Amino acid sequence: MSDQFDPLRENVRGRVIVAQDADYEEARAVYNGSIDKHPAAIVRVGQVADVMATVNFAHEAGLDVAIRSGGHSAPGFGTCDGGIVIDFAARNGVRVDPETQTARSEPGATWADFNHATHAFGLATTGGIIGSTGVTGLTLGGGIGYLARQYGLSCDNLLSADVVTADGRFLIANAEKNADLFWALRGGGGNFGVVTSLEFQLHPVKMIYGGVVIFSAEHAVAVGEFYRDLIASAPEELGVFLGFHQGPPVPFLPEEWHGKPVCVIVGAWTGDPAEGPARWQPILDAAPVLGSFVGTLPYPALNTLFDPMLPKGLQAYWKADFLAELSDDALNVAADFGSRVPSLESANHYYPINGAVQRVGADETAFAYRNVSFAPVIAGMWPDPADNPANIAWVKEYWTALHKYSEAGGYINFMDADDQIRVADNYQSNYSRLAQVKATYDPDNFFHINQNITPALR
CATH class of the missing domain: 3.30.43.10 (Uridine Diphospho-n-acetylenolpyruvylglucosamine Reductase, domain 2)
Incomplete structure (x- = not known):
């Protein structure tokens, strides 16, 4: 036909x-x-x-x-x-060059694809928390992950990108060619063209010592205070986040805690493996432990740890912010709403973005928030559409309470469609420069299905 x-x-x-x-x-x-x-x-x-x-x-x-x-x-x-x-579902290949410790990713690759390819060479770069997350989208929005404190954001490890622009041209963007476009791609989202290939710097990461430690939500404030102090002074090889969940149905958590409110610390020690147990022992001592799964793991296993709980097709509504610090007030909000996580799949995480992330200048890439320590996400996910009103309400009410203690902007990869009104705040002083780059490469705003940057007027 x-x-x-x-x-x-x-x-x-x-x-x-x-x-x-x-x-x-x-x-x-x-x-x-x-x-x-x-x-x-x-x-x-x-x-x-x-x-x-x-x-x-x-x-x-x-x-x-x-x-x-x-x-x-x-x-x-x-x-x-x-x-x-x-x-790009059919374009998920990853080519690793072990001599230069770089990798070239096709645009449809997920972090599970990427990590599988690089792990064979004992290499990795900062990727997502969920293996099914796309490499391209995460990187263009910044790229927070377990390795961020040690090696920076995904976009900080981007060396080059191939891009098809709104007028159908093919361009290479890197530090030497189309440098303004390369700057904008590192945090500016999908505003500037269709990215058809990405080249990354890799780092020596193969086996890690890490996993997940689960505490009762009644100890959330004490665990949060411990975590705040830990992440402020820990070596950058320790990449762990604080989270709030319902107890997952896993064998290392007693069944009576399945579906009950819990707080967690999840992540990895990527330094000397012999130091792993000592680096994790303070976490295990932070409060009474309900269950733990901690030990020596291949890095890709950590990156896909949550994937079985988060299949394609769940209902979803997300909100995000940046926190300069995890203040007592913010922790009290987290403890309150964390004790009311509405579904097994929903999560609230506080990702650390200090260390190497903060050694990049605010204007060196489009990702402007280089002076904050945490990127919280309130990720509402659930299977039944009938639960949409209650679950969305939890996300919105939580965000409203937390935003009082947050920066104006947030991480675009964790935002929903109704956050378009925050787009200028998300980029701070970089927004006007992004609008100029947008006007250069997409003056008619052809690529507007994104957290959209309006082209500057010529």
């Missing part, structure tokens, strides 16, 4: 999926199950040439374009109604 996309089919080697195709329903689904959008076409691109052809076709047809790399976007920015989705 012919349709309006036949001319596009003639110019791409990838598959163009439309509503009449048997796999359309599967192809249009994204990670957040509450997103129910119907694109006119999903293009499973096979080559950069396909991306260029699709961008040019969408321009001429006046259609919106959404970019789906890992597909993990909580606001559902990897899809749209009535437009075209550029889908």
